[in-house]
Amino acid sequence: MAEIFKDLDPDTMVRSPGITYQELLNTDSHAVPDVLRLQSPKDLGYSEFSVDRYISKDWHDKEVERMWKKIWQFVCREEDIPEPGDHYRYDIAGISFLILRAETGEIKAYPNSCLHRGRMLKEFDGHASELRCAFHGFCWHLDGSLKDIPADWDFPQIDKEKFSLPELPIAIWGGFVFINPDQQCEPFEDFIKDMKTQFERWEPEKLYKQAHVAKIMPCNWKIAQEAFCEAYHVSGTHPQILRSLGCVNSQIDVWDNCARVITPSMTPSPLLDYELSDKDMMRTMMDLPPEAQVPELPEGMSPREFMANSSREDLRPNAGSKVDEYCDAEMLDSLDYTLFPNFHPWGAFNKIVYRFRPNGNDHRSAIMECIMLSPFQGERPPAAPIHWLKEHEKWSSALGFLGKVFDQDAFNMPKVQLGLESTYKSGIVLSGYQEGKVRWLHHKLTEWVGE
Ligand code: FES
Ligand SMILES: [Fe+2]
Numbered sequence: 001m002a003e004i005f006k007d008l009d010p011d012t013m014v015r016s017p018g019i020t021y022q023e024l025l026n027t028d029s030h031a032v033p034d035v036l037r038l039q040s041p042k043d044l045g046y047s048e049f050s051v052d053r054y055i056s057k058d059w060h061d062k063e064v065e066r067m068w069k070k071i072w073q074f075v076c077r078e079e080d081i082p083e084p085g086d087h088y089r090y091d092i093a094g095i096s097f098l099i100l101r102a103e104t105g106e107i108k109a110y111p112n113s114c115l116h117r118g119r120m121l122k123e124f125d126g127h128a129s130e131l132r133c134a135f136h137g138f139c140w141h142l143d144g145s146l147k148d149i150p151a152d153w154d155f156p157q158i159d160k161e162k163f164s165l166p167e168l169p170i171a172i173w174g175g176f177v178f179i180n181p182d183q184q185c186e187p188f189e190d191f192i193k194d195m196k197t198q199f200e201r202w203e204p205e206k207l208y209k210q211a212h213v214a215k216i217m218p219c220n221w222k223i224a225q226e227a228f229c230e231a232y233h234v235s236g237t238h239p240q241i242l243r244s245l246g247c248v249n250s251q252i253d254v255w256d257n258c259a260r261v262i263t264p265s266m267t268p269s270p271l272l273d274y275e276l277s278d279k280d281m282m283r284t285m286m287d288l289p290p291e292a293q294v295p296e297l298p299e300g301m302s303p304r305e306f307m308a309n310s311s312r313e314d315l316r317p318n319a320g321s322k323v324d325e326y327c328d329a330e331m332l333d334s335l336d337y338t339l340f341p342n343f344h345p346w347g348a349f350n351k352i353v354y355r356f357r358p359n360g361n362d363h364r365s366a367i368m369e370c371i372m373l374s375p376f377q378g379e380r381p382p383a384a385p386i387h388w389l390k391e392h393e394k395w396s397s398a399l400g401f402l403g404k405v406f407d408q409d410a411f412n413m414p415k416v417q418l419g420l421e422s423t424y425k426s427g428i429v430l431s432g433y434q435e436g437k438v439r440w441l442h443h444k445l446t447e448w449v450g451e
Contacts, residue, residue, distance in 0.1 A: 005254070005443075008041040015433060018270035021251035021262055029305045030327035035198050035347075036262070036335075040253040042436070048427025049442040050451065054220040054420050059449070060363035064093045067341060067448040070182040072191045074343040074355060075099050077209050077371070078175050079383040080125070081107065085142060088125045090179070094361040097168065097179060098122050098131075102142045109168040109179040114138055125385075131165070140165050174204035174345070194255040195339050202347050207373035209383040210351070213398045214369040216359050216391070217410060219417040221366035222441070225342060225356035227409045227416075229441065231263040231334075232434040235271045237408050242269045243276055243284040252436040257444075259437045260347075263334040266304040278303040287401055308332050315349055319375035323349075338437060340444045349375065352402075364417060370399065370406070 010022070022039065025032045052059045075090040076099055087100035089112060096112035098121055112120045114133040121131050121140075130147055132139040139148040144165040149155055169180045171188035173196060178188060189196075217224045227233070234247040246267040253260050266285055268276045279294045282303050288294060297306055308328035315323050315331075323331070326348060335347030344354040351372045359365040369386075387398055395410060396403035420428075430439045 005045075006043045008043050010039040010041055013041055013433070016248040016270055018246065018249045019267060021246075021249060021264055024246070024249075024264050024267060024304075025327075025329055027302065027304065028327045028329055029302075029308070030325075032327050032329060033201055035201060036327070036329055038198070038253060039251065040255055041433070042254040042440075044254065044432070044436055044439045044443060046430075046432060048429060049446075050427050051420050051423060051425065053442070053445065054223055054417065055363075057363055060093075060220075060358065060361065063445075063449050064358075064361070066450070067445070068093045068181070068358075069095070070180070070185065071341060071448065072171065072178050072180045072185065072188055073341070074176050074339075075109070075179050076177050077383055078107065078172060078177055078205075079209055079380065080177075082383075083127065085127050085129050087122055087128060089122055091360075092181075093358045095181070096120055097181070099170075099177060099179065100128075100131075100142060104143070107170055107172065107177055108142075108144060109170045110144060110165040111168070115163060115165065174199060175207065176204070176343075176345070191257055192339060193257075195258040195337060198258075198260075198337070199345070199347065204345060204373060206375065208376050208381050209371055210374040210381075211372040211384045211399070212369065212386045213389060213395070214367060214386055215389040215393070215395070215410075217366045217368045217413050218364070219366055219413040220363055221342070221356045221358045222445075223413055223416045223420075224366045224368045225344075225354075226438045226441070227412060228336075228344065228354055228356075229338065229437040230261060230435045232431065233409075233412075235269065237412060238405055241284065241405070242272060244281050245269055247271065248434060250434065252433060254436060254440045257340045258337060259440045260335065260337045261437050263336065264329070265332040265334070266307050282307065304328055304332065315375065318377055319349060320377060322375070338441070340441065341448075345373075368410075370395075370402075372399075 025036060076088045080088050081101045084101050084103045087098055090097045090099055098110045098112040100108055102108050112122060114121055116136055116138045119133050119135040121133055130139050130141060137150040141147045144167060146160050146163040169183060169185055171178045173192055231247040231250045234245055235242055244265055246264040247269045248271060250261050250263040266281060268281055282294050285307055297303060305328055308331040311331040312323040330348035335350055337347060338344045342356050346352045351374060353371040353373060355369045357367050359367050389398060395406035
């Protein structure tokens with residue numbers, strides 16, 4: 001983190017009218033864990049960030065050379081490759097990697113490239129007992145050592161002992177597998193430090209991958225990503241959820257490689273210009289039509305506690321008694337974390353994990369993915385395979401209510417791209433606090449890529 005960023009005093013900093021997130025936590029019916037009591041507001045300044053970051057191929061190329069080829073990045077879940085020989089193809093900006101489970105159970109990552117004349121070794125995710133290239137048949141064991149060269153008499157120059165697939169640094173945290181394309185990279189532990197401590201209580205490794213949906217979006221990957229990094233856009237883009245979401249009362253915290261936006265549910269937005277009844281707020285939260293009955297609140301119970309309890313009962317069959325340990329905030333609020341540059345797991349039982357990355361080397365299109373993680377009892381259910389939406393298919397066709405919200409976000413994306421291609425302005429404007437995570441992302445980009 002650049003040292004110019006100063007800590008702000010949470011008690012005196014400028015913020016939205018309405019209840020603060022910490023004040024809301026004081027009303028919780030359960031003990032609030034320390035992780036939600038953390039506050040790390042930063043003065044990130046008010047500078048603009050160049051439009052080139054979204055529209056210039058040169059900028060994309062720098063991003064690839066200086067960042068994507070050098071940074072720790074999430075590739076797949078451990079459960080995507082449960083058995084020896086299972087492999088997963090991960091591509092970033094026109095470069096392909098092969099992630100696989102070796103005979104020993106260890107996970108390994110190799111460049112997806114044959115050491116003969118370079119053909120990619122595996123085109124698809126799947127299972128294999130060896131890695132045999134489809135071009136001339138060179139073959140490696142799963143542990144990367146050479147197994148076979150057809151007509152090897154013709155390759156006297158190859159030292160078979162040394163002709164192993166190069167290995168890439170790999171790390172596992174919370175059931176997520178990460179690689180770094182740079183063999184000289186910093187240790188993963190140093191990279192993930194703040195996020196790792198904060199997620200301890202939520203144990204994402206104990207969840208299973210219930211769904212995995214992906215789609216090519218017609219915009220730079222950062223446009224897609226930044227649409228999910230603040231709640232300030234809710235009033236403009238998702239007015240239907242404004243009645244149950246304290247959008248501008250979100251708490252934004254910034255550490256070094258990670259940041260979070262916590263957006264409270266069951267508290268009305270200060271941007272509403274009318275009084276809202278508890279029932280109306282519950283109706284919105286429960287997605288009930290106007291004619292439907294809203295349940296009666298038990299005497300003395302707040303709507304927030306009521307909805308948290310209802311969420312506890314929904315989750316109890318799969319999550320067990322853990323739902324009684326989690327406070328109302330953990331049951332209801334959006335605990336949206338980001339590990340730079342593109343990995344966004346939500347805390348507690350929020351389910352969502354987003355990832356955004358460039359689509360090959362096209363800086364005007366992106367791969368957006370949403371992974372849903374769920375608790376389970378008994379044997380781990382198989383991980384859902386990736387489901388690719390076609391250009392005309394909506395997110396709501398795969399993800400229901402949440403998908404409808406994504407479709408509203410997705411609707412903006414190509415318009416932001418075209419708008420940025422057309423602007424006479426050199427940089428984008430960001431708010432100081434509410435868009436702090438987007439601002440932090442850009443400061444980190446400057447650190448890795450340059451201005
Ligand atoms: S390129 Fe792989 S065997 Fe020839
Ligand atoms: Fe949104």
